Amino acid sequence: MSDKERNIARAAAQYGVDDWGEGYFGINSDGHVAVRPSAGSTNELDLFEIVQGLVERDIAPPTVIRFTEILADRLAVMRGVFEQAISEHGYQGDHVHVYPIKVNQQRPVVEEVIRHGPKLSLGLEVGSKPELLAVTALTASDPVRLIVCNGFKDRAYLRGVVTATKLGREIVPVIEKPTELGDLLYESDRLQVRQPLGVRVRLSSPGAGRWEASLGDRSKFGLRVGEILELVDVLRVRGELDSFVLLHCHPGSQIEDIGRLKDAIGELAHLYCELVELGVGLRYIDVGGGLGVNYGGPHGSATASMNYSLEEYANEIVYRVGVICDDRGVAHPTIVTESGRASAAHQSVLVTQVLGAATPDEPGLETDSAFSVSAADEEPQPISDLRLALTLLDEGAFVEAYHDARQAREQVLSLFRLGYVDLQTRALGDRLFWTVCRRIVAESADDGDIPDELTELHDLLSSTYFCNFSLFQSVPDSWAVDQLFPIMPIHRLDEVPTVRAVLADLTCDSDGRICRFASGGEERSTLDVHAFRDGEPYYLGIFLVGAYQETLGAMHNLFGDNHVVHLHWHEQGGWWIDQFVPGDTIREVLTYSQYDTERFGPAISKDCERRVRDGTLTVAESREIRKYYAAELEGYTYLEPE
C-alpha cells in the first residue's frame, strides 16, 4: 500500500465516512470525496471537481449541493425494505410512504417525490395550510397515492382538504383535537363530500429520541382514548363510521432506540383492532415519522446515531402490526410511514470554504528572544516550577508536567494580582506554561494514544477555522438541538491532516461555531483538518443536511439562504445542473426585514451630492459609492471572492 493509499484509508476511518455515508459517500483515489447515486454504484462523482465546476460558473460556496438521485434512491430503499418485510412476514396489507414535506419543502424536492409516486407507492404529508395548498396544486396532474394532513386545523384548512377530495385526491385530514371534527363535518356537509378522516391518538407509551414529547399523556397533539370514543359515537349517529379510515401516531423524531418504537406500535395496533371491532372502517395504520439517521456519532446519543437498521425498523412495524391483528382476527391494514429525516437527509451537502485560520498565538519561549531560557538567580518559586515541568517532559511524564505547570501558572497569576511579581515575570510564566503545553501536544500526539487528562489541552491549543457560512441559516440544528453532522474536508484526503480545529461561522455570535464532531463512531471536540494554505481554496463538506436544515434556517446577521444546486448524474458519466436556486441577495434579506431598499439609492445619492457640494468627496468618488451600493444590493449575503 502506498503512503497515499494509506492516508486515504486512514481518512475514511477518521471521518467515519463508510459509517454515516450509507454507500453514497466515500473517498476516491485522488483523495477527494466521492458521491454515488446508490450504495454500490460505480458511477462516482468527484465532489471537489463539482465544486470547482460550480465556482467556474460563478456559483461560489457556501452552496448546498442536492443530489437528486440520492433522494430517489432513499425513497426506493424505503419502499424496498417494506416490500421485503411484507413478503417475509406474509403480511396481507400494503405499505405507503408519505413524504412529510415539512422536512424539506423546496419545490424541486417535492416534485421529485411526486415523480416517483406511482412507482414507489408514495404519498405526501402536510402540516399546515401553506403546505396543503402547495401539495394540492402540485398533484393536479400527477396525483400521489395518499395525502395525509396533520397539524392543528382551522375551518379554512379543512375546507382546503374537502376541496381537494372534490378534486379527486385521496386526502385524509388527521383530527388532532376534538373541536376539529365539528369543523370538518360542517365543511364536508356544506360541500356535500363524504370526507375520509383520520385520528391522531395520544398514546400513553413514552415517545423516543430528542423529540420524545411527541408521545405520552402530556403530548401536544392527539386525542385521548375517551375522546376517540366520543368521536366514534358522533360518526355512528351520522352513519359514517366508514369515514374514519386512518389511525395515526407520531412517536418522535430521530428515534435512537428501537425498543421505544415497539411499545408505541404495540399500543397503536391494539387500539386499531379495538376500533375495528367497534365497527369503525379503519384501513390505514399510520406510524408517523421518527426513523433515525446515523449521523456518525456515538451509539446511544439521541442526536447522533441509532441502534437499529432500516430493515429492522420495517420488520418491527410489519411484524408487530401483523401479529396483533392476527391475534384479534382483524384484517391487515395498509401501513403508512411518514419518515422525513431518513428520506431527505442524505441528498444534500453544504460546501463551505475556509477563509482563514487562527492558531493559539501565545508564542513558546523558544521562539521569543525577549525571554531568557536559562534561569535567573532570584526568580519566584512558580517560575522555577514551570522550568522543572519542562524537564519532566524530557522524561515523558506529560500528565505530571501538565499538572505542575498549570498550578505554577496559577500561582504566578495570584502573585501578580497581589503585586508581588512584575509584568515581565508574569509574561515569562505565560510563555513557560505555553511552551510546556505545546510540547505536550506535539510529543504526546506522536504516541497516538492521548491520556484523557490531556485531551482538554489538545482542545485548548486547537486552531479555529473561519468558514464562509452561517450556522444559524444552514445547519441550525447544530445550534438548536446539538445535532451532530458529519463534517470533513472534501479534498486533500490523501494528505495527513495535521491540525485540530473548531469551526467558526461568519456571524458575530459566539454560538456560531461547531465544536462537536463525529469521528469514527465517537464524539470529539475538534475536527482533524489540513494546514490552511494562503491563496489556496480549502473546502469542507457538512453532510446529511437535506432534512430540516433549510427549512428551519434563520437569518441571523441577515445572512440569507445559500445557493442551492440540484445536480444529476449524467448517463454517460459526469454531472449536470438541473436547477440553480440562487441564494438570497442583500436586497431580498433587507426586504424581508421591512426595509424599503428602493429608497436606499436616492438616500445615498443625496448624501454623496451633499458631500460633493461641501468638497469632502469628488464627483468620481461619489459615482463609485453609488455604483457600489447599487451592485451590492444585488449581491450574495455571504463573502464572495473578488
Ligand SMILES: Cc1ncc(COP(=O)(O)O)c(C=O)c1O
Ligand atoms: C406528524 C409528523 N409526521 C412525520 C414527521 C417526520 O418525522 P421524521 O423526520 O423524524 O421522520 C414529523 C416531524 O416532526 C411529524 O410531526
